[in-house]
Amino acid sequence: MAAAPPGREIVMSLVEERLEAVGRVPLAVLPTPLQEAPRLAAHLGLAGLLVKRDDLTGLAMGGNKARKLEYDLAPTASGEFDVVLTVGGPQSNHAVLTAAAARRLGLEAKLVLGGPDVAHRKGNLLLGALYGAETRYLLDDDANDSLAAAMEAWACELRATGRRPFLVPLGGSTPNGALGYVRAMRELAAQLGPGKVQLVAAVGSCGTLAGLALGARLFLPAARVVGISVSREADPIAARAAELAAGSAALLGLPPQLGSADVEVHDAFRGEYGVATEAGREAILESARLEGLLLDPVYTGKAMAGFFGLARSGVLDPAVPVVFLHTGGLPILFSFDDDFDDAAPFTKVFPRSAR
Numbered sequence: 001m002a003a004a005p006p007g008r009e010i011v012m013s014l015v016e017e018r019l020e021a022v023g024r025v026p027l028a029v030l031p032t033p034l035q036e037a038p039r040l041a042a043h044l045g046l047a048g049l050l051v052k053r054d055d056l057t058g059l060a061m062g063g064n065k066a067r068k069l070e071y072d073l074a075p076t077a078s079g080e081f082d083v084v085l086t087v088g089g090p091q092s093n094h095a096v097l098t099a100a101a102a103r104r105l106g107l108e109a110k111l112v113l114g115g116p117d118v119a120h121r122k123g124n125l126l127l128g129a130l131y132g133a134e135t136r137y138l139l140d141d142d143a144n145d146s147l148a149a150a151m152e153a154w155a156c157e158l159r160a161t162g163r164r165p166f167l168v169p170l171g172g173s174t175p176n177g178a179l180g181y182v183r184a185m186r187e188l189a190a191q192l193g194p195g196k197v198q199l200v201a202a203v204g205s206c207g208t209l210a211g212l213a214l215g216a217r218l219f220l221p222a223a224r225v226v227g228i229s230v231s232r233e234a235d236p237i238a239a240r241a242a243e244l245a246a247g248s249a250a251l252l253g254l255p256p257q258l259g260s261a262d263v264e265v266h267d268a269f270r271g272e273y274g275v276a277t278e279a280g281r282e283a284i285l286e287s288a289r290l291e292g293l294l295l296d297p298v299y300t301g302k303a304m305a306g307f308f309g310l311a312r313s314g315v316l317d318p319a320v321p322v323v324f325l326h327t328g329g330l331p332i333l334f335s336f337d338d339d340f341d342d343a344a345p346f347t348k349v350f351p352r353s354a355r
């Protein structure tokens with residue numbers, strides 16, 4: 001194999017240096033495993049399929065947010081703050097991972113969530129309660145601006161009582177947070193070695209996709225990164241991911257490495273945020289039955305359905321191996337129990353003595 005040109009070597013050693021120099025608090029169990037999924041690959045007619053198990057990052061039952069929070073929460077290492085605030089939807093993985101991370105760092109967490117009324121605190125709401133995360137729930141309002149305003153107002157109240165809040169924006173999707181996925185691409189490059197690969201991941205607030213796209217440019221240049229939007233249209237996602245990636249590149253001392261036209265996003269598989277789609281439900285059942293892999297209806301189920309769709313329609317190249325990034329979100333499953341009631345026969349058998 002020809003040696004890399006010296007120019008690239010110098011740039012990469014500077015990138016490595018900068019990646020280590022940006023503030024970070026270790027939170028995730030890394031590296032996450034990269035596992036073969038041979039039955040799903042055969043089912044879809046693909047040469048190879050690997051699952052990058054970021055559902056095993058070890059914080060609040062795992063997920064992608066652990067990598068982002070390592071960078072987002074770095075300022076709390078100064079000891080200046082005593083409570084972390086963040087925002088999210090009704091079953092926000094980001095919010096609950098932030099609460100878990102805060103506890104791991106010896107801090108308290110307070111959450112502003114919003115959405116349709118909830119009858120019970122299931123799934124992530126239950127975990128938030130276990131972490132003692134005081135929660136303000138905006139009934140029927142999950143608009144980003146409303147959530148951010150409510151968080152700011154709460155932070156003001158807290159400061160007035162002498163508390164020292166640290167605020168994390170929606171999804172932890174900041175230029176710093178996206179560095180978690182630049183680092184993840186370095187990790188994946190070491191696991192895969194060089195060569196072509198197609199990486200498929202769920203997209204919400206775009207920080208993960210931004211980090212993957214930038215990380216691919218730097219560490220895995222032969223990779224095609226494919227984002228599957230769970231709820232929003234593709235164009236604003238590509239623009240936001242490119243903007244975040246430019247911010248992350250600047251933190252590494254680099255000019256922007258990609259524009260929105262370089263960010264591949266598919267939005268045909270999206271649905272209303274927080275609501276399961278039929279294709280997502282099928283993908284969840286097929287993944288569980290073919291590979292013993294659990295997915296959730298809000299993010300990874302929709303991303304897997306998107307991946308199935310792109311594989312079946314030939315948008316993905318069947319000859320090039322695929323890596324499906326499992327971004328976690330499993331506690332959400334436990335708030336969707338009704339959607340899977342009929343997934344397998346369940347027969348109640350009365351003991352002989354009770355007949």
Ligand SMILES: Cc1ncc(COP(=O)(O)O)c(C=O)c1O
Nearest residue numbers: 093204205206207208299327329
């Ligand atoms: C399980 C899961 N997967 C994927 C995503 C999307 O990540 P991002 O918000 O960085 O686009 C999220 C975001 O909340 C998530 O919770």
